[in-house]
Amino acid sequence: MTTKQSAAGDPVAAALYRAAEDALLAPSILNTQPWHWRVHDATLELFVDPARQLHAADPHWRLMIISCGAALHHARVSLRATGYEPLVHRRPDPHQPWLLARIQAGPVHPPPASVLRTYQGIRRRRTDRRPFVGDVRVPADAIAGLRSAAEAEHASLYLLDPADVVYLRYAAQGAQTAGARDKVQAAELRQWTSRAGQEGVPPETVAGPKPRPVPTRDFGLGDEAGLEPGPGDDRSADYLVVATAGDDPAAWLHAGEAISAVWLHATVEGLAISPMSDVIEIPGARMLLRSLLHPTAQPQLVLRAGPASDAGPPPESPRRPASEAIDVG
Ligand SMILES: Cc1cc2nc3c(=O)[nH]c(=O)nc-3n(C[C@H](O)[C@H](O)[C@H](O)COP(=O)(O)O)c2cc1C
Known part of the structure; x- marks a missing residue:
């Protein structure tokens, strides 16, 4: 089974699937979205997708892996907001360099307000390329x-x-x-x-x-x-x-x-x-x-x-659908 429905019956699998879905909103180099997710056996796995490499700009995978790291953090925030403590094993298998992390849902805690605020930031965050106005610096x-x-x-x-x-x-x-x-x-x-x-x-x-x-x-x-x-x-x-x-x-x-x-x-x-x-x-x-x-x-x-500009946020950049970037089973 490779759909969201197949994770829906089990609360842990559903939380892991939602974490992967939220992570699709992470920033990435040129919006290449160089990741692939798999929900499997109460575990969420993050893979870097070499087919999305920028061969000239990023020959060593630096920017691709940085982008995947941003997605990993988004997934961790999402799991915390659902109440699960994320247990992360980074680069768990030296024979699979493209497997960047395995995440499990650990003990359940009610999420603090600060985590819920950070979680809301996932949907509000954008790359804003407009020049800043006036002389107000970051406090x-x-x-x-x-x-x-x-x-x-x-x-x-x-x-x-x-x-x-x-x-x-x-x-x-x-x-x-x-x-x-x-x-x-x-x-x-x-x-x-x-x-x-x-x-x-x-x-x-x-x-x-x-x-x-x-x-x-x-x-x-x-x-x-x-x-x-x-x-x-x-x-x-x-x-x-x-x-x-x-x-x-x-x-x-x-x-x-x-x-x-x-x-x-x-x-x-x-x-x-x-x-x-x-x-x-x-x-x-x-x-x-x-x-x-x-x-x-x-x-x-x-x-x-x-x-941030008084003119409101810049437009959203599109993302690949979850059905392409997340596998279940
Ligand atoms: C590792 C990395 C490098 C990036 N480099 C640039 C850059 O040099 N110039 C730029 O304008 N945006 C850069 N971005 C922002 C991406 O273009 C942006 O995240 C992507 O287009 C998706 O848009 P969003 O952040 O609004 O969701 C970078 C993002 C990441 C994660």
């Missing part, structure tokens, strides 16, 4: 909350000092030039921004071109970018770097879980986020970014952050 207490959210997931969060933002600009400019020069990478980007339907980055979620102190990824859409950028100039944007101590698949999975934790917390706090991974994909840009952090920190993703 220091909100930064402290975001930092704790990252640290609870075995990662760290750095707020770039305004004096260092110029180096992020150099890294972003260099990444853009290198990405555009690489014909295979440019074609890959085009492929994932021109898909109608259930995956890829829809043009209506990409802000029209506007000069910014730190350039964000150029999706190559020109006038087809369909999101009104609004009056902002991004001068007040804060740049947060999620970093880990290691730089291998185990660290990338934790980084993804931390990114989800930070982003959901930010959503609940009324903040807007858009990730910048071009500065991670291009080795020279990543090296420059790394030089701004503690010598042992490995940067995994930059999050551009600021107050």
Whole structure:
């Protein structure tokens, strides 16, 4: 049996299925949704789907595994909100590198209000690429909350000092030039921004071109970018770097879980986020970014952050249906 109905008779299987369904809303590199879920024997398994790899931009699977880590954290939040303590075994089988996690439903606890708020954030969270307006920065207490959210997931969060933002600009400019020069990478980007339907980055979620102190990824859409950028100039944007101590698949999975934790917390706090991974994909840009952090920190993703727009959230990006991404049995 491969349908939702086949999990419905058993409350644990139903909670695991719902956790996988909620996890389909996680952010992913170019909305590739590089995951597959299986509900089986009171266990939920998360697989990375190599067919969804970006071969040019992500040859080592870093961004794919980070995306799966974000989905894993979404699933954990969902299980907690249903009242089950998630018991997670990460990368449980060295012979199956694509099996990233096995999750079981542990002891039942009534979910605290903070978990329910975070859970509601799953449906409200979006990538917001519009430049921030005015001069309002992310408040220091909100930064402290975001930092704790990252640290609870075995990662760290750095707020770039305004004096260092110029180096992020150099890294972003260099990444853009290198990405555009690489014909295979440019074609890959085009492929994932021109898909109608259930995956890829829809043009209506990409802000029209506007000069910014730190350039964000150029999706190559020109006038087809369909999101009104609004009056902002991004001068007040804060740049947060999620970093880990290691730089291998185990660290990338934790980084993804931390990114989800930070982003959901930010959503609940009324903040807007858009990730910048071009500065991670291009080795020279990543090296420059790394030089701004503690010598042992490995940067995994930059999050551009600021107050959410008064104009309301940007449009939702589509997702593949659960029947394609979740198996039961
Ligand atoms: C690992 C990772 C890297 C990403 N890199 C970028 C990026 O460089 N630029 C960008 O605008 N969005 C980036 N995103 C955001 C995705 O494009 C976005 O999550 C996806 O299109 C789905 O949209 P949503 O977040 O609104 O649900 C990234 C997301 C993840 C998880």
